[in-house]
Amino acid sequence: MSRVRLISAIILISLISALSIGGCKEGEVVRRLSLTDGWMFRADSLVSRADIDSDKWYRADVPGTVHTDLLKNGLIPDPFYGCNEKDLQWIGETNWRYRKSFSVADETFASANINLVFEGLDTYAQIFLNGKELGSTNNMFLKWEFNCKELLKPGENVVEVLFESALNRFIRDSTSYGYPVPGGRWVFARKAAYHFGWDWGPRFITAGITSPVYIESWDNIKPIDVQLYTKSIDSSKAHITATLEITSTLTQNATVTIGEKGSGKEYISRDITLSPGERFYDIPFTIDNPKLWWSSGLGEAHIYELYFELKTASNEGWREDIPYGVRTIEVINREDSIGKPLYIKLNGVPVYMKGANYIPQHSFITEVSDNEYREVINTAVNSNMNMIRVWGGGVYEKEIFYELCSRSGILVWQDFMFACAMYPPDDLFAESVRREARYQIKRLRNYPALAMWCGNNESDEGWHNWQWQKSHKIAPADSAKLWNGYLRIFHDILPTAVAELDPGRFYLPSSPMFGWGRKESMTHSSSHYWGVWWGLEPVEKYLQKVPRFMSEFGLQAMPAISTVREFQPQQADTLFSDELRSHQKHPTGYQNILAYLAMDSLHPKTLESFIHNSQIIQAKGIGLAIEAQRRSRPYCMGTLYWQLNDCWPVTSWSGTDVNNNWKALQYTVRNLYRDILVSVIVERDSCTIYLVSDRLTDTKGIATVDLRNFTGSSQNIIEREFTIGANSSVKLISLPVSSFVHEQERASSVIEANFRTSEGTLYTNTKFLTKYGSLALERADIDMKIIKARDGYKITLITTRFAPFVQLYLSESHARFSDNFFHLWPDHPVEILCKSDLDLNSFKNQIKIFYLIL
Template sequence: MCKKWLFFLFWSIGLTAQVVEKDLRNLSWTVHQLGKNEKLKATVPGTIHTDLFANQRIPDPFLQSNENEVQWIEHEDWVYETEFELTKSELQNAHIELVFEGLDTFASVFLNGQSLLDADNMFRTWRVEIKPFAKAQNHLKIQFKSAVQQTNALAQKIPYQLPDDNRVFARKAPYQFGWDWGPRLVTCGIWKPVKLQFWNDVRIQQVFHEQVAVTPEKAEIKVKVALESTVSTTLDFLINNQKHRVAVEKGTTQLDFPLTITKPKLWWCNGLGAPHLYTLSVILQQQGKHIEQRELKIGIRTLELVQETDAQGKSFYFKLNGKPVFIKGSNVIPPDSFVPRVTEAQWVALVENARLSHQNMLRVWGGGVYADDAFYTACDEKGILVWQDFMFACAMYPGDEAFLKSVEQEVEDQVKRLQNHPSLALWCGNNESDEGWHNWGWQKKYNYTTQDAAQIWNDYEQLFHQRIPNTLKRLLPSNENRYWPSSPSIGWGRKESLSQGDSHYWGVWWGKEPFEKYKEKVGRFMSEYGFQAMPSLQTLRYLSDGEPLSLTSKAVRHHQKHPTGYATIDEYMQRDFWLPADVEKYQYVSQLLQARGMKIAIEAHRLAKPYCMGSLYWQLNDCWPVTSWSSIDYLGQWKASHYQVKESFAPVFLAVTQNETGISIHGHTDTLEENTGILTVRLIDFSGIELWRASKECVLDDEKSTALMPIPFTTLPEFEKEKTVLYLEFTSNHKKTVAYHYFVKPKELRLEKPTINVKIVGETLLEVSTNTLAKNVFLQATDHSFGDNFFDVIPGIPRIIKTDRPTDTVKIISLFDTFPQ
């Protein structure tokens, strides 16, 4: 018997009135294929794929093209089993509940041969009273039916096919069925914790809070406790040590308790201030005995989504504590195709990587899963706002009452789990379903009759314009109920998409439009845009699993899920760079290409502030090793684009616009600090000779981007655009922001072979210098990380780079190495 088990046993004997939980994850679990006798060791939480792999029954689906070898799994039914003991004192409790925090997806649960429940929603918590069936020795069985077989059967019940495919009939992570960056691995299993809960007279169902009013002097909070009682009794509640005695009746009751916080410290997002958190403690006592305790971390803040009609259309921005916030962030997908094996540390690392790159919002995309508690806690602690999609993406959905009721319960479960997080900024109904219906030609593709099309759209409106928002209205206080039915609100092919609501702009990549189009296609809030790049060499070697690396290898080609992915990268690469034939150089240049696209896009968005007030690129991370739109690959390696994002999202923003007659320096700040500083602009040739210099005291505006210094070409000495760089420095409060501007595309630069020197200048600092311009210097050292990479170095202006530990033994590549020799 494990120590955790002994702990629960102690409390169940010593305090029979106390609410007690027993964790069932660490029992001896087995799994077998229905109809076959071989029982394999299983892990809970887990999935059938990871269990089969652990038992050496399948190859690793992430390596080479092994994904193809495991497709049979989705067509089979699988049975998980275990046994557990209950002591005499545990059996004496009035209530014994079996709680599954997540079952993926179509699951029948049996205890001692008795059918307990039939689950059909991966995103719900399932609770069932087992007191009538529980005994000293218990056998628990969960039979998972094939989601593919189940959804195919459900699809037969309606007279038309719904786009995108039959996956829409399952409340199951859509990306498991394959995406243009992810594999098809339709798994099943007990994917979240499972436990028993023992209780008697009374228990807490939920604790949440409502912020009533906030002034600099005080914050008035209403603490709400949902209580379930089987008796009429008197209870004591200690709310942050303030005692309240309450008489309750039998049944479910919601109790409200006032709480005042004097001189509250506000919760701010990353870059604007500290994300201050307060502890909210609720202790339930009955006749002096401790029954149950809950503890929350809450933030005091006001948050609004502002949509106001103006001369250009309609605004779309967030106002935090009364301040309009330019949103800088990205879209998050699940960190693995098999979510149960993602550790809390990995969820936290996602948020930390966003914080380190100056992001202040993450969008949890609707084609994956609702993130782990550790993710939202990290967002609270690090000041990262959360745009939370409900799990619907790129499809239309059934509208029968059973489906709608299941979604309603799913929404309730997730809202109750997440509503206390100060980071939660927005609830969004779906990803691209509205756009898909109106712009992707589904009606023609599926040959719908007028009647069928009307029914499908009616079902859409019932789900996203009635059931979900009505459920939110029932559960959330009005000042926290921010709902957006679909992202984007209007498709990128329509001009209105740039004048109101949020916009997904995919003319770059899908439309093959040049990166420069980003400068024209700027909306009020850019919630998706992006470009692909290969992962790190380390990740390429991992996925190849010993197969020699090449651009035509089976493994490399298999880990590109977009049908024209490499062809699209090639086309864009030839516009701006030289196209290498060598896989290592191609991998490097593909990352530079992606970074170039992100730089142009983010600069365009920030230059348009306050017309544009949000920039969320697609995408932050990967769910497996793959060539994709991510800025961080599956193994956690930063691509060049993530370093570029860190620079482009910096609090002090500098950008150069160029036309036929000259250039102009623009800037603004996103901070609340003093914004006065010295802007110095230097024109330098690639050998390090300074050709021209100008300085000016500037005040950066925190409300809009402004022109700081116009520079007509006629004021500059003659220079060769192919051999010259414009170097910018803005110095304020002993902080320096640096930017570079080149006058031609990378492939047009007349680079010479640089001699790059790296030397240790501090315990965690390296100095990188060169004899001629070194463009996009990439440092590689085994088991080392660098605070900056893919950077430029000008002769006479060395770069100081932070590292986790000192080393001057590094492999170095620069853009010159990819030029024809």
Template sequence: MKQFRFILWLFFSVFAISYGQPVIGKTSTIIISDFEFSSASEGIWRNAKVPGTVHQDLLAYHLIPDPYIGENEKLVQWVERETWLYRAKFDCGSLNAFEYAELVLSGVDTHSEVYIDGKIVLTTQNMFRPSLLPITGGWRNGVHELLIVFHPASVHDSLAAMAYKTRLPDNRTFSRKPGYQYGWDWGPRLITCGITAPVKIHGWNELKLISARVITRKIESDRAFINAILEVSADQEMIMTLKCIESKAGISETIKVRLDVGHNEIRIPFEISNPKLWWPNGYGKPFLYHLVVESDLFDSAVEVPFGVRMVELVQEPDSSGVSFLFRINGKPVFAKGANYIPQDNFITRPDDLKYRQLLSRAAGQGFNMLRVWGGGIYERDLFYNLCDSLGLMVWQDFMFACYFPPATPQMAEEVRLEAIWQVKRLRPHPSVVLWCGNNEIDEAWHNWGYQKVFGYTKADSLKVWGDYKRLFDTILPDVLAQNDTTRPWWPSSPSIGWGRKESLRYGDMHYWGVWWGNEPFEIYRKKTGRFMSEYGFQSYPHPSTISYWAGERNKLSFSHPLMKAHQKHATGGETIETYLKRDFNLPADFDQYIYLSQVLQARGMGFAVESHRLAMPRCMGTLYWQLNDCWPVTSWSSVDYFGRPKAFFYQTSRLFAPTLITASVRLDTLWIEAVTEADLTRELELTVRVISLDGETIHTINEKVNLDRDHGCVLMKKALRELMTDTDKNDVFITAVLSSAGSGDIARCRTTLCRPADLVLRDPKVSYTLMTVGDHIHELKVMSEYPAFDVFIRFENDSEAVFSDNFFDLMPERPEIIRIESNKSISDLHEGLKVRSWYGSSDAKNKLPAR
């Protein structure tokens, strides 16, 4: 039986600012609805959707074309230059029983004036924190009008830049709004505005519970030391009775607390015997407790989910430089995952299901970390709740990316208040394991040459760098010192630019020699740092995604304006083709080109992840750029805007598996290497086969091997002449399989001895059976007469079908069974089935009638 021992002490603080957390106590809340919107120039009022954005409202009335289709992005640029008005009526009569009432404006994007009954009552200039207004006097009775006037962010930015006088690389940094709205090399310029969260009025009497959280102070072998922390505001001295319950342990404790006037912080330390810990995905269960707090002064009980979890960022000198690794509950963890960007340019559009599908899929592929990138948004609560439950660690950037931010007194104060709000909001989540100040701004200052480009004087440099230091060396660290000391802080990612040799020895690394530097994929073996927090390669999205924005694909070329409109990197298409020529023959078929671009991305990123994991424990993290898209586009993503996985995403299940085996050929020598994070105590068997493209095994090697945990190792090195004699390298491939008597196959891989373009491929002659096995669940069994690589299955008439696997290899003696979720009838699926592989498009034959 777990036991909790409660001790109580009380802290009083004069820090009396409320940061807009949900009010709990004897309370009531009004949500203001039925908003209307209008442009200042037009003056016609129409119904608006709140939460939402002005672009979504304009789309609903067909006042703008869909900016995600064709070249329509260009046609909606006028929206950012308009002044937009939102208004609604409210009546606080239901709050008359409450002494206090407060208007809470969250997610107001961004520069606005707020009026009640025609009188200006406040201004907003930061989307990333709420604005609060006491509702007093006459506003407490009768019907009143709330009016919010949004001014163009781009105009504000230009005026602020003129006042700042020293030229900065981009004016977007003068607004505390999502930087990616201004456009990125994967995203459109759609600078929107609007109210992105419900507008509420809270009423309460003498007390409100501002926040409740649980932190882990210490973990020992058989117990954990925990603090429950409640922030309570009271308008008089009083005694509050608290009942604390942990439902999963069947424990309850009742205590009395004396509250002073003002802000009170109550800390309740307790112990858990034999605790279940919160672990990252793949290292154990992300166990969540639920502390329930009841009080005679609350309308309802408060449930506080929490995980028993300690986190450290370990940076210790070693033979390779200085380590950079996350230690969770005393255990080193290899971080596997991706950089995450907002799922839409209009942040209220993705529904809860889209969040659940994306994050659940990532966890299912073996991810254990996502980096919330600093050019987007602090994500909604659901995102962090899902990460808590799925064991996905969160590297949390503050919202700064690439461009130097000014630190005028007004901006510095906005950043401070924003940081306090967001830290308090996110600190209860065990998934959040790091606060990072910004993305690439330190690197931009030291390596991107802006000082020369803009002709900075010494005074200019001192001003801009001084502003940087003020924000990231003083303001943000001070906020964390006062509000969250349970997580590590990292000022900027990366700490050193990828062009400097020191980046391989310490800190985190963004390596862009592949793509930006046109280096070959094999360079990843040499360019692996201590923690790889960014690297990537582009590919085209799913054919149906291209059809969404461009129409019929048979009329397209990659130089077509519709394709270029959805490729935001200046040389993106050319770079894909440059790399494609190195490995493959360029196909004339448009869809085969799309397919091969995805195979190419998976091939390159496979080199990267394998290199990073094999370098364990010197390298202890790999986060590729990027997981997802914010609109339909050609980009570095592994899952496109509509949630359709690319080849690379499917292959992460092998790359991120606990045990990874790799095969490569270097200087006519076959290397078989492996790494594991599992306790493989049994002796393992390594099976290496040389197989002809006819599917015949030419040579087999079986060896007993041992694999130490958490260290990359070489299992075999063989000269190719020992494996094959007269066989043409263009006519064979090699597979390697790790297995054990008790577990069967543990890991497998495949390599070729030449580039794919030089292989003498046969038509694989793919066949299949398809049957329904459940409600909208089908089972596809795929076979081939000859080997086929990266077999891609899709249905031309069902782009929403979900596949359990795709881009898999087929061997004549080993069919693959794929589960498919689809609302289409099985006859429709037969009609629409399409198959591609390295060989090209194949006509798949149905072996059996549908059942």
């Protein structure tokens, strides 16, 4: 199973978690007893399956999900393999019961306050302690705390959690509601929408204890939260306020100390008087000569390793560590003469956003390891990104995700978890949303990576453009209720919570603000342009459709063959097998891919060629859009393509598949997202070349443009010294293609533009002058040499004939290549490093070469 790790979950208590309190140590104001181990589970409703005993208790992992628990007990096959998905839908239709026995120490019993805490429950659950109901839950995006002091007893205690099927709950809620609520079967549930299936993801409606669970006890004082806010920055000081939220049952004196780990520097030590009740205490302090936090590509993402200590007069203590970045951030979204721009100013500098949309890394959210979080953020950094959008149909990510973004200089556009739907307009749902928003805002607001909040993904567009009212036959009076409910959540509850709890952070009600068929989508705020792909428009349409900020656009491509192997055996490699169709969730996905290949005169006949061709066309189309958008700055100030990653092995819009195998798109993005872009766009008889710089200073260099023939000969078109201004886009040259190449030579030539800076850094871009399927190509004889290198192998390739889009891959194993889908020129050897743990013989047996040949 792809990335369902058959190991016990390792719980990370992040440095930035909301209360980093260790075990039960003397003098600590809050004590915790972990209840992670020793859980069991069983079906709570009759399961008509011979391999599952409904009365038997099986071992469960916490954190975990029922699907992964069933798999680890050998009760179901790999959910991702073949067509197993459709045969496992009964799991999401069943109620499940989890239980654990535990004992508590006398010290805990003596505490004045004792809570049973679940940091994550998915989703509809009843909690029982020693046979008595403690409470119930209905939102997987909340931490749940239950006062359990009266129900705890000496000796053995038993906690049970009964999960109700979210699908059955939807059927019950929707039947009783009285009128349709447009969207999907997730609309009533505060649960990850993608669990119900998406056009890139399977339908696995999960349940389970998805985060740590523990007994928390305290007597007189309970620190709740620390909020950091940079009030102002000048040339010599950063003025910061720390607001401590503390609950106390009595009046007593305490000392708060704020300092920096490692350096031993103490910024402030202040005496305060704690008052009864939940109170807020402001502690202003300054950092002299602050090092600013910058996004990746502009400077260091400097982190101050701050600590906060509270010591009471009775010698009780508490400490929290918060890595913090000093910076200012402003999102500009005010009307101008054209429409309404959307761009980010970091430390007073307008910054072009380069990034992608991020979805959960796994269908079962507890199965993502810390290392996989590092890999995905490293991919963003190595692809020269500076922003990730956390999409609203998934989950609010774990602390490690935001910490890695903060340490790596990756800004986060954070959606609230609403997508492609309207939502119930009743008071109970609104209150659940209010609590969720307050909890998540407080959890995430201290991360320097957090750039902005967005209310939802495409709900406004859906209401106004997807004909929901007509297709669902919603009466006018009920339509008014739904729209008023929408306004209540996205124009009142969420922005009010952001303004109160995260003042100064920008809130956007919805993305996009206008559907892609409306002219305002190109002039106002963020845009999701899906005329290419959904509308089957040619990729050249991206040259015309340049908005103020492009936050979604994409083309599909196949995953690596090693990922296909995880759900399909080699003997099933046909176009298109049942397994391939099961791992394509768009209703016309393969037809659309074939249509875009045909537009470039490509007609693959084998799975190997289909994988290769789909990836180079995806890279071509999205690359064209990126160039059109970046060269249009400052009109357009952001590019976030759909999508960075996958949650299972699938054909999708991603640049990296579920195993982090880079598609051709990701290598293209890495080049096009560099701090200086050489943009070459060939359209019919026109060739225009731009230089675009994200640097904060002017850059001098030499620009060259050459015509290269497939034989290796070249003809210089221009060579000149050029200075590209800071934060600018400048046209270098525009000329007819016919002025430098004869018509009959277009099929055997490329135009190559280079910019070499005065410090020697080379930026390059190469474009063909005709469709890929019309190129005059001959079969190349590529020689490959392999030698062992650190963490893998060095591969040297040389050819006597031009080979375009050379792809290296392993037939069964996942690998990381330093470069791929490159052009191999005659007598110009290329060295590639491959990260792999295979032995030499296995590596040689698996390494394959593919290139474009017609």
